Amino acid sequence: DIVMTQTPLSSPVTLGQPASISCRSSQSLVHSDGNTYLSWLQQRPGQPPRLLIHKISNRFSGVPDRFSGSGAGTDFTLKISRVETEDVGVYYCMQGTQFPLTFGGGTKVEIK
Amino acid sequence: EVQLVESGGGLVQPGGSLRLSCAASGFTFSSYWMSWVRQAPGKGLEWVANIKQDGSDKYYVDSVKGRFTISRDNAKNSLYLQMNSLRAEDTAVYYCARWTRPFDYWGQGTLVTVSS
Numbered sequence A: 001d002i003v004m005t006q007t008p009l010s011s012p013v014t015l016g017q018p019a020s021i022s023c024r025s026s027q028s029l030v031h032s033d034g035n036t037y038l039s040w041l042q043q044r045p046g047q048p049p050r051l052l053i054h055k056i057s058n059r060f061s062g063v064p065d066r067f068s069g070s071g072a073g074t075d076f077t078l079k080i081s082r083v084e085t086e087d088v089g090v091y092y093c094m095q096g097t098q099f100p101l102t103f104g105g106g107t108k109v110e111i112k
Numbered sequence B: 001e002v003q004l005v006e007s008g009g010g011l012v013q014p015g016g017s018l019r020l021s022c023a024a025s026g027f028t029f030s031s032y033w034m035s036w037v038r039q040a041p042g043k044g045l046e047w048v049a050n051i052k053q054d055g056s057d058k059y060y061v062d063s064v065k066g067r068f069t070i071s072r073d074n075a076k077n078s079l080y081l082q083m084n085s086l087r088a089e090d091t092a093v094y095y096c097a098r099w100t101r102p103f104d105y106w107g108q109g110t111l112v113t114v115s116s
Helices: none
Strands: A004-007 A011-014 A018-024 A039-044 A048-056 A065-074 A075-078 A089-095 A107-111 B002-005 B010-012 B020-024 B033-039 B045-052 B058-060 B067-072 B076-083 B092-099 B103-106 B110-114
Touching: A004 A089, A011 B067, A018 A065, A018 A107, A018 B020, A018 B067, A018 B076, A039 A065, A039 B067, A048 A065, A048 B103, A065 B002, A065 B033, A075 A089, B002 B092, B020 B033, B033 B103, B045 B076, B045 B092, B058 B067
Parallel strands: A011 A107, B010 B110
Antiparallel strands: A004 A018, A018 A075, A039 A048, A039 A089, A065 A075, A089 A107, B002 B020, B020 B076, B033 B045, B033 B092, B045 B058, B067 B076, B092 B103, B092 B110
16 A cells, blocks of 8 residues: 655644645555646645645646645645635645555644 | 535444445536545544446455445436444544545535444
């Protein structure tokens, strides 16, 4: 199974400042079709998860451009350029390259 | 608008059974893989099962193999999860999600509590 490791566990951020979350996979996420199926999800308090980014860096419909994804192979990063109040929540990376599908443990973004 | 609405959760004793349902609307249900993902109280996300468009392929996390069965009825735009031999560690909110590699749409979830 592919293990997804996220750091940090918690990220206290000042409003308007950037935030960065790292995600590392235990093996390459490059699929045989050439795509890398790494996605990022946001879960606000009391809400279901919501897709932010797919295939490393593609923002999903309606996602603000302050969210960006980067990386390759086994190392990936989610960045929020300027944190807003509505960004508070837990962020998960997830690999869809092979079964079983696996998630990172989550990173809690909170306002200082 | 894509909508996924789960139902069927509740309190069940260890060893019991429960069947979850997910009603889909706003998209051509029969054209998509579908999934169940769960979240234990205060914990992270765990993928449970996936089913192909016509039901011919199914995948499960090891911890539920032999106990849970994912199925679908494309005529009713519905996804199901039959859960047997339930254990305390199956206690979680169960989400229905559309699988396009990633999970692009999620339902609100239904809570399953396994306790005596």
